[in-house]
Amino acid sequence: MTRKVTITGWQRAAGVVAILALAASACSGDDDSTATDSTTAPDSTTAPEGTTADTVEVTQGGGVLAAVQSRDVVNCGGNNGLAGFGSVDAATGEAAGFDIDFCRALAAAVLGDATKVDIKPLEAAERFPTLQSGEIDVLIRNTTWTASRDGGEQATFLHTNFYDGQGFMVAADSGIASLEDMANATICVQTGTTTLTNLNAVFADQGIPFTPLEFASNDELNPAFQAGQCEVWTSDASQLASFAAGMDLETTILPNIISKEPLGPAVADGDSQWAQIVDWTTMATIQAWEWGITSENVDTFLTSEDSSILTFLGQPVKDADGNEAVKDLGLGLDADAFYRVIKQVGNYEEIFERNLTPIGLTLAGSPNDLWTNGGLMYNPPFR
Amino acid sequence: MTNEISLLSTGEDPMSVPEAPRSSQKLSPGAWLKVNLFNSVTNSIITVVVGLIAAYVTWQAVAWVISKDFTIIRDTLRIFMIGQFPDDELWRLWVSGAILVIAIGLAAGALARNSYELAESQGLEPESSSVLDLVRRFWAIIAILLLFASFARTAQPKIGIVAVIILVFVVRQLAWSAPVAIRSRAVYISALLVVGSTLVVAGTSRLGGACVGIVVFAWALNESGRRDVAAMRGGRFVSWLLPLVVAAIVAAIVAAIGFDGYGWDDWGGIHVNLFTAVVGITLGMPFGILLALGRQSKLPVVRTASVLYIEFVRGVPLISLLLFSKLLLPLFLPIDMERPAALTLAIVVIMGFSAAYVAEIVRGGLQAVPKGQTEAAQALGLSPGAMQRMIVLPQALRAVIPAMVGQFIALFKDTTLLTTVAVLEFLDAATIANNQPQFLGKGLAPVTYLFVAVGFWAFSFTMSKESRRLEQRLGVGTR
Numbered sequence: 122m123t124r125k126v127t128i129t130g131w132q133r134a135a136g137v138v139a140i141l142a143l144a145a146s147a148c149s150g151d152d153d154s155t156a157t158d159s160t161t162a163p164d165s166t167t168a169p170e171g172t173t174a175d176t177v178e179v180t181q182g183g184g185v186l187a188a189v190q191s192r193d194v195v196n197c198g199g200n201n202g203l204a205g206f207g208s209v210d211a212a213t214g215e216a217a218g219f220d221i222d223f224c225r226a227l228a229a230a231v232l233g234d235a236t237k238v239d240i241k242p243l244e245a246a247e248r249f250p251t252l253q254s255g256e257i258d259v260l261i262r263n264t265t266w267t268a269s270r271d272g273g274e275q276a277t278f279l280h281t282n283f284y285d286g287q288g289f290m291v292a293a294d295s296g297i298a299s300l301e302d303m304a305n306a307t308i309c310v311q312t313g314t315t316t317l318t319n320l321n322a323v324f325a326d327q328g329i330p331f332t333p334l335e336f337a338s339n340d341e342l343n344p345a346f347q348a349g350q351c352e353v354w355t356s357d358a359s360q361l362a363s364f365a366a367g368m369d370l371e372t373t374i375l376p377n378i379i380s381k382e383p384l385g386p387a388v389a390d391g392d393s394q395w396a397q398i399v400d401w402t403t404m405a406t407i408q409a410w411e412w413g414i415t416s417e418n419v420d421t422f423l424t425s426e427d428s429s430i431l432t433f434l435g436q437p438v439k440d441a442d443g444n445e446a447v448k449d450l451g452l453g454l455d456a457d458a459f460y461r462v463i464k465q466v467g468n469y470e471e472i473f474e475r476n477l478t479p480i481g482l483t484l485a486g487s488p489n490d491l492w493t494n495g496g497l498m499y500n501p502p503f504r
Numbered sequence: 505m506t507n508e509i510s511l512l513s514t515g516e517d518p519m520s521v522p523e524a525p526r527s528s529q530k531l532s533p534g535a536w537l538k539v540n541l542f543n544s545v546t547n548s549i550i551t552v553v554v555g556l557i558a559a560y561v562t563w564q565a566v567a568w569v570i571s572k573d574f575t576i577i578r579d580t581l582r583i584f585m586i587g588q589f590p591d592d593e594l595w596r597l598w599v600s601g602a603i604l605v606i607a608i609g610l611a612a613g614a615l616a617r618n619s620y621e622l623a624e625s626q627g628l629e630p631e632s633s634s635v636l637d638l639v640r641r642f643w644a645i646i647a648i649l650l651l652f653a654s655f656a657r658t659a660q661p662k663i664g665i666v667a668v669i670i671l672v673f674v675v676r677q678l679a680w681s682a683p684v685a686i687r688s689r690a691v692y693i694s695a696l697l698v699v700g701s702t703l704v705v706a707g708t709s710r711l712g713g714a715c716v717g718i719v720v721f722a723w724a725l726n727e728s729g730r731r732d733v734a735a736m737r738g739g740r741f742v743s744w745l746l747p748l749v750v751a752a753i754v755a756a757i758v759a760a761i762g763f764d765g766y767g768w769d770d771w772g773g774i775h776v777n778l779f780t781a782v783v784g785i786t787l788g789m790p791f792g793i794l795l796a797l798g799r800q801s802k803l804p805v806v807r808t809a810s811v812l813y814i815e816f817v818r819g820v821p822l823i824s825l826l827l828f829s830k831l832l833l834p835l836f837l838p839i840d841m842e843r844p845a846a847l848t849l850a851i852v853v854i855m856g857f858s859a860a861y862v863a864e865i866v867r868g869g870l871q872a873v874p875k876g877q878t879e880a881a882q883a884l885g886l887s888p889g890a891m892q893r894m895i896v897l898p899q900a901l902r903a904v905i906p907a908m909v910g911q912f913i914a915l916f917k918d919t920t921l922l923t924t925v926a927v928l929e930f931l932d933a934a935t936i937a938n939n940q941p942q943f944l945g946k947g948l949a950p951v952t953y954l955f956v957a958v959g960f961w962a963f964s965f966t967m968s969k970e971s972r973r974l975e976q977r978l979g980v981g982t983r
Binding site: 201202203204205208209210211212213214215216241242243244246247250251253254255256338340341343344347363364365366367368479480481 | 579580582583586587588589590591770772827830831834835843846923924925926928932934935936937938939940941942943944945946947949950
């Protein structure tokens, strides 16, 4: 009798264990199935014909373009904590920023709808592992293009969308006008970035002694600088300008730039078709700016006399024999892909003014100005 | 306990110990000051100096808070509360919150009344729990919710928060006076409501149905025990099988309804901290208890597995486990498989992490139960399961309440680490607020951090207050 009771007791215990394990795994994994259900369901219903080829291609070659098209959304690695570049609009809760708009441009080009983006906010350390794992299709997160990242991190960097560099900001009445004036000064700097490395390297080379005061983020550094805990604040020039714009303190940003920080989109190595799509979509915004095509006036250009503009916008062009035909650029995009980019997102200048002008950055005269105005924004021709 | 110690330690001369001023409440304020703060010249000087410093610091702090402009909180409140949850899906959060509050009110009211009646029937003095008592117990949370609502720009959140607070009290009073039939089943009803409130946001699916099924199964099992089905012919079998069938049918129906949810990719703000902490704690606790029992098991496989798990998880910082889950796990998944959401991984990690810590806390409690208790239980002929369930665990768990609540508070605050896997939690919201173009460079980080600190404090403070109350009720340390 006792033995029997013992056995059932153990059975009961085993049952409870099994149930608890089941409950925990089931409940905690709940959203997964919802997510998968909701994403796979529309596919199976809305794509009855012609999608088999895509599916085969995905399983065989793993082409990012085909994967994006069958998913019907572009996964972008972004930032949610950098004003102007990648942030969250506190009023609506939606992702907003310069980098975010380039992701939207990509969705407009590939999927025809700039809203079909999924912005995955990433910490700096996560950027390249996430790109390698295929969780994101493109990384547009104020990431500096360097040789070691292009090589060692298996990333392919594409056309730079913002030229930045490390600069110095001082209070207007500080009397500091050059790097030499900073001898024995306390310099506020953000830890864990290349900013501190650059600072140490340059000041050691020039033999200027200084005391670094380190902060985890510029948000925390800012009050310390304003309170006079340090004489100099070094960071990316774009950061300094945007913080200076919001400050009550009168400040000067020195002309000394000690590093090159070209920021641009990056994709994983190994899919040159996808890399070209991201590259040319980014450059399309610059080309449209050069031609003066904006989201508002783009429709008036559809009847342009200029054949390269017509090709750019996916309009038929007369060839040497007088036959009208839409020229296929061979990028794997629809003929009107760039028209949609400009129509839905706008050209480079519009994107800049929408996101970076509010945080106090100026386009005219900066390295980000068009090459025709003395800037660095230049792209190969669309033909 | 204190009496015993002082008697023991002073040995045969208890009179030599000066009577501690324990009757201080009975003194008048003036006399109290004299006895406690100004009873000698040195103490008077110390009192004055420390008092002046304290007054200065308080004055500075208050002046600072008053001087600050809290517009930044007003403008970015949505990020602090719900992160990026889209506007047109907001109704889900309100409905889910209302159902959750009904579940809490129901369980609280019914359980309070049950223990009130139990105490009364045993001739003990029942604990009073009027609305006023409840307000006294939960004032910090009520105050913080009202503070949050006060920052809202529109009327809707203000009305919503006040309605939710009133709702919990109304439901509690209703549950208090509900018939016994409902009260005795309140735990299961509110468990179903809790699952339901999550489904309103996440939507129903096979796994959503499974969650409902598990609760229904536990309930049905309890019902069959109530009817004593086991005593009937072939009852042992039926008492297990019948609930299982019922649960399976209910689960299938729920899964088949196919109510579309929003998922939880875009959850954020303090909402996500509370959700993660609560889920981590409630799911981590049973796992932790099982691990603790497993560690004491006589079966080498179970024991070794438990020890390995506990020691691995306790030996690694939570932040690295979170990063493992985010960065390494996807590399092991098939390339065309949908990646689990960051929050899913975070919840699993937090749950597993708290389980390991709970396991060690519970092990301490298990070891504190005298061996005689186990031997007596064996002498009564209890099965090992019944022995753990009825004799050992109740005593072990009672002994470790303070440590357990300490762990829960730590876990709640650890949810700020979710920012490392890019979940927009409460602390992270401060960064976003400071990065709005209109606030950039204004140096408002201290203001936002103060707001975040107060938010965390209210919930942690209430948790530790409740644990002290529970300790007193269960007589931890005095019997």
